[in-house]
Amino acid sequence: MRIKRFLAVLLALAMILATAACTKSDDSTNSDSNAAQGADNNSAASGDTGNKAGTGDSASTEPVKLRMAWWGSQTRHDRTIAVIELYESLHPNVDIEYEPMDFDGYFNKLATLVASNEVWDIFQLGSNFPTYQSKIYTLNDFIADGTIDVSGTTDAFLRIAADEKGNQVGLCSGVNTYGIAYDPALFAAAGVAEPTENWTWDDYKKACTTIHEKLGIYGSSKFDDWQAGASMGVNQEGFGIGFFNKTNDGLGFTDYKMLSDYLQMRADLVDAGAYPDPGACQEISDIENDFVVSGEAAMTWVASNQFVSLCTAAGRELKLINPPRKSANGPAGVSIQSSQMLCVSSDSKYPAEAAKFIEFFQSNIDANQILLAERGIPTFTAVREALAGNLTDIEKAVYEYVDVVGAFDTGGETVNPSSPACTDTIKEQYNYYLNKVIYKEMTADEAAKAIYDFAASQF
Amino acid sequence: MSKKINAPDKSGRTPWNRFVYNTNTVGYVFAAPFIIGFLIFTIIPMLSSLYYSCTDYNLIEKENWIGLSNYIYLFQDPRFLNSIKVTLQYVFLSVPTKLAFALFIAFLLTRPSRLVSFYRSLYYLPSLIGGSVAVALVWKELFARKGLINTNLAALGVSTINWFGSMTAAKWPIIIMTAWQFGSSMLIFAAGLKEIPGSYYEAAKIDGANGRKIFWKITLPCLSPVILFNLIMQLISSFMVFTQAFVITAGGPNDATMYYALYVYKQGIQSRNMGYASAMSWVMLLIMGVITAIVFKTSKHWVFNEAEG
Known part of the structure; x- marks a missing residue:
């Protein structure tokens, strides 16, 4: 009898531990990656005050895990995923988890992530960005230190993804109307x-x-x-x-x-x-x-x-x-407007890595040969010229209409x-x-x- | 048994051993998974929602204490009042339909037949899958303008119904879907029917009662405690209707299916008025509490209790 009861207590304890482990599993994966990135984080943390974590990990080959989400149609999902895979093949240390969503679902999820300080590292916003301003990691410093090269676009195109104080809240994914x-x-x-x-x-x-x-x-x-x-x-x-x-x-x-x-x-x-x-x-x-x-x-x-x-x-x-x-x-x-932009979240552990991906996404010609201006007409001149060569009639009609x-x-x-x-x-x-x-x-x-x-x- | 805690210890146990082998300890350890889960996932969220209901929390900025303003504003919000109206309408239409249907099928399945258990499982199936988004999407297609229902109506020469475009028709697909998930109520009814002693029926038959009389005078009164249980359970779950309305109609047209829980979601998550949505949830708790209490109070008059009878 005594042994039986002891066994029962033991089993019950095991069950409690198991449930505790279950509820914490989400956290533990995070803290794992935290631990793995300990050294890297130090440089990021020291850079945080100066807001230029970029220089530290730009040459890093340590594994980086980024999360990204966007809203859109199936065409957009397919093409964006292809670009993510392209980026991962060029940067084997970067692993991007993505969440394609529809418009309503995207903003509902975003609201809950904002509340829990877990906004995706790379996320998409439209003209409603002031609502989420507190969660946006502004790109000014990355532009200043060259993490993001903006020489291929114009000030006017940069300004449509900036607030009235001149904070670069994101990089425009394309213009539309x-x-x-x-x-x-x-x-x-x-x-x-x-x-x-x-x-x-x-x-x-x-x-x-x-x-x-x-x-x-x-x-x-x-x-x-x-x-x-x-x-x-x-x-x-x-x-x-x-x-x-x-x-x-x-x-x-x-x-x-x-x-x-x-x-x-x-x-x-x-x-x-x-x-x-x-x-x-x-x-x-x-x-x-x-x-x-x-x-x-x-x-x-x-x-x-x-x-x-x-x-x-x-x-x-x-x-x-x-x-x-x-x-x-x-x-x-x-009028012509920024259809949407990609932003870096202030919850991100690797803002510089996220910024580098955004630069690649908006200005890399190979990436944009996959995206094919589905988010609007690209704002980087070289990309626009590269795409102009082989536009379909439908795409031409869009360009003409925007003109x-x-x-x-x-x-x-x-x-x-x-x-x-x-x-x-x-x-x-x-x-x-x-x-x-x-x-x-x-x-x-x-x-x-x-x-x-x-x-x-x-x- | 070591029930007597302060009894002299014959086997010379240490206090630790006495604690571990104590019946109460064992009980609490077994109950601990539930108690911990209940505290973390029910009590703490409830208390924080009570706090947020007195603030203007919007998920993004730090909340400000605004007292009872949310509660006062609730009763000036026509959309909120409308959501109460349509939810009550839904509850009073769907619960009796579902229970009547469940009782009817349970009654049919009391006949001794080898296939009874097979049919029971079959009819229970909708209860298992019925709350899912997938089934709601199927329902949306069934009742669409050119969906299966309307195609069949047209083939029969009946005029088609614009289910989701009409404020009066839109609630019916959702009510029908709820009634279709009668399985769990049916099982409980079936168990209740089995409990009624066969001698009652025999005595009634000898006295010359017909089938209808037997049902009204014997089956229903003997089943009334089970009916009460099912009624309460279904009332509560009906007040919380969400998935069907969210997926099928999104609350439309013109708020005709903007049920309470859906409006809470719309305010809380979509418009990010978390404080307001929390206040709404507490009012809902109150309303459900009152309705359940009324059902319990009146049950004295219609629930047959063998112990008293």
């Missing part, structure tokens, strides 16, 4: 004239309803409502007017009615069956299964760099045009590369009120006023 991809054959079949640079939202609405009536399909697929109706929509009201002001500490417009036309139009189009209802929009998970791909819609909203994926998935001829304007002679509202947008009259205004930290919350509320208008629980005017008041209350 928003546009409308449309299927000329469907337009012709419905007897609708193809859109021109000066087309207006009225033209768009008419095209949608006519195509729906003639062909029984959606005139238009899912738009980025926040961009189309608010961010870009307000820009279209006049030069120098924007949803947020230039310093990102308040709204940049005073008349809430600037928001109401778009809300009303969206509700009317859903009513008419010319635009997918919210349930149908739910069926679109990414650009590759957009209704344009299946021929169920004649046009859709894209970022210019998505156009290639869209055309490849559709397998038909599609064309690219700027979004409709509020008035034929008014501002186009769209067209670049030539639009901006009234001398420059683009603000960042948006305030509360943008996500306001965007969420915008979509909430838009649904209220679609389901007739609010008028467009009431919703516009509510959105304006909510946005103003965030500052």
Whole structure:
């Protein structure tokens, strides 16, 4: 009996130890790599104060483990992974763990990683970077000490990935702009004239309803409502007017009615069956299964760099045009911007190694022959020239479109590369009120006023 | 047995040995894995969420103490009130459907047949896999505009239903999915049915009671304690509905399926209002506590207890 009980206690203890070991397993792998990197860490730690850990480990051949994540479509995942493998083959001591994700999942995960101080060493951000500024390891020192060579790009391209104080928050992965991809054959079949640079939202609405009536399909697929109706929509009201002001500490417009036309139009189009209802929009998970791909819609909203994926998935001829304007002679509202950038996290143990990878990713010609400008037109001159030689017709169309947008009259205004930290919350509320208008629980005017008041209350 | 702790020690044990061989020690050591897990993964997170619910924590910046503002704002938030409304609606539609279905199948499977255990396993399967994302994705395809359900409706000449585009229709695919996972309730019902003494049925038959009367007068009252148990368990799990709504409808259209847990997630993770989401979770605990208490209180009137009866 006594022996039995002793055995039982022993077993129970073993079980406790086992569970303790399980819960700690995550940490132990980290501390293992910590220990392995002990010597290296010392140099990094001493460099941390001066913020130039770079020089220390640049020649190091000790194993380095980096984590990287990004959002995007399958094409982007495949190409990015290929570049990571290329980098690993050139730097056998570097091991990069990657996490390809979709947009929502990416930012949900990022939020939790920020809270637990475990942000990926290399991560992707857009104009929403001010939200995560505390987690960004600025690249100024790496540029100063030559870890990142920026001689191949221009100041203008560097500035679109920097904050207003001149901190280089990342390196731009490419420039893009928003546009409308449309299927000329469907337009012709419905007897609708193809859109021109000066087309207006009225033209768009008419095209949608006519195509729906003639062909029984959606005139238009899912738009980025926040961009189309608010961010870009307000820009279209006049030069120098924007949803947020230039310093990102308040709204940049005073008349809430600037928001109401778009809300009303969206509700009317859903009513008419010319635009997918919210349930149908739910069926679109990414650009590759957009209704344009299946021929169920004649046009859709894209970022210019998505156009290639869209055309490849559709397998038909599609064309690219700027979004409709509020008035034929008014501002186009769209502008060239950094589509996204790669940043180094301040949680990283090897910021210099991460920075070196980012430089490789953005400026290496072999790497970009794999990436093929899928994240936007490259900002390094040599890369752009190397790619220019063998562009497909689709890629050429994207380059031409970006040139067209670049030539639009901006009234001398420059683009603000960042948006305030509360943008996500306001965007969420915008979509909430838009649904209220679609389901007739609010008028467009009431919703516009509510959105304006909510946005103003965030500052 | 060495139960008497202070008894003189015949075998000359040291205090350490006495401690190790003590029944209480053994008990606590065995319970330790659970106690440690419960403290680390339940109690500590709960207490920290109680603290965060009085702050404006947003995951990124250091939190500020804001008192009860989150709780006060909750009741001015129309989206929150709507989430309570749709969640209650979901619970009151899905729980009775699921339990009725589970009882019906359990009743059918009481017939003596060799295939009973096979069928039981078969019907239990949805309970095992039903909560998964994969099944939710299948459901989304089934009820899509051109999915299997609508294709069949069209083939039958019935007008198709825009399941996820209509605010009234969107909840049904989710309710049906919940009811489909009736397996575990069914097993518990089946066990309860077996416990009812056959002599009751024999006596009723001799008195000339028909099948329906037997069910209402004997089966249901004798089964009522099991029904109470299933009811409570299902109420609680239904209030926490998340995966199905998250994957299938994402809360839409127009918040028609923006269930409580989903809204907590949306506020906490997507909009990074962790403090607000924590406050919401505590209100949910309160609501569930009240509803469970009401069920228990009223159960005196409808649960048949043999000890009293």
